[in-house]
Amino acid sequence: xxxxxxxxxxxxxxxxxxxxxxxxxxxxxxxxxxxxxxxxxxxxxxxxxxxxxxxxxxxxxxxxxxxxxxxxxxxxxxxxxxxxxxxxxxxxxxxxxxxxxxxxxxxxxxxxxxxxxxxxxxxxxxxxxxxxxxxxxxxxxxxxxxxxxxxxxxxxxxxxxxxxxxxxxxxxxxxxxxxxxxxxxxxxxxxxxxxxxxxxxxxxxxxxxxxxxxxxxxxxxxxxxxxxxxxxx
Numbered sequence: 046x047x048x049x050x051x052x053x054x055x056x057x058x059x060x061x062x063x064x065x066x067x068x069x070x071x072x073x074x075x076x077x078x079x080x081x082x083x084x085x086x087x088x089x090x091x092x093x094x095x096x097x098x099x100x101x102x103x104x105x106x107x108x109x110x111x112x113x114x115x116x117x118x119x120x121x122x123x124x125x126x127x128x129x130x131x132x133x134x135x136x137x138x139x140x141x142x143x144x145x146x147x148x149x150x151x152x153x154x155x156x157x158x159x160x161x162x163x164x165x166x167x168x169x170x171x172x173x174x175x176x177x178x179x180x181x182x183x184x185x186x187x188x189x190x191x192x193x194x195x196x197x198x199x200x201x202x203x204x205x206x207x208x209x210x211x212x213x214x215x216x217x218x219x220x221x222x223x224x225x226x227x228x229x230x231x232x233x234x235x236x237x238x239x240x241x242x243x244x245x246x247x248x249x250x251x252x253x254x255x256x257x258x259x260x261x262x263x264x265x266x267x268x269x270x271x272x273x274x275x276x277x278x
């Protein structure tokens with residue numbers, strides 16, 4: 046099971062996710078490092094997980110504000126071997142391309158996450174995921190309800206090779222992973238590589254997620270709380 050550490054960005058700081066309720070997020074307090082500076086937190090997380098991939102949720106952008114381009118540039122500059130997965134509420138492929146252009150030369154290491162809660166239409170889904178090997182789609186749900194104006198959940202023929210199964214109420218909730226939804230998505234598209242998100246508490250949860258078909262999992266709280274040991278090659 047591959048661990049993909051996560052940073053939630055809000056107003057230039059790394060914050061702690063709480064059940065996907067973005068209004069309640071506060072600056073992160075971590076056993077891995079001091080403070081909530083995004084670069085410091087990112088370096089500590091990636092070192093702990095032996096990870097070269099980091100997921101960043103830009104909460105400013107996701108709540109209608111501006112993308113935190115300067116922070117993304119700082120992360121890419123400080124961690125030159127890093128691949129940055131960025132969820133910034135992209136409504137379509139043009140929005141993602143605009144971000145890459147603003148980031149500049151390091152944009153080749155950015156993977157834009159196209160999320161069902163943000164995409165504007167089925168046509169946008171098809172265009173964003175036209176390159177199946179490069180694109181990443183996030184299927185989002187909260188409290189049993191899919192967040193999906195574009196119809197992503199019902200369009201597995203348009204899914205890229207990699208799909209995130211995001212159960213928002215489990216994010217930062219210490220409630221265990223949502224393996225039922227993971228299995229549901231796997232049944233719709235057996236060949237898709239699934240990345241889970243939310244709920245991991247300890248190593249047993251990771252083992253159960255792997256057994257359920259996840260190839261990777263997005264993790265933050267269990268890392269900050271010291272409940273997952275360092276990954277060693």
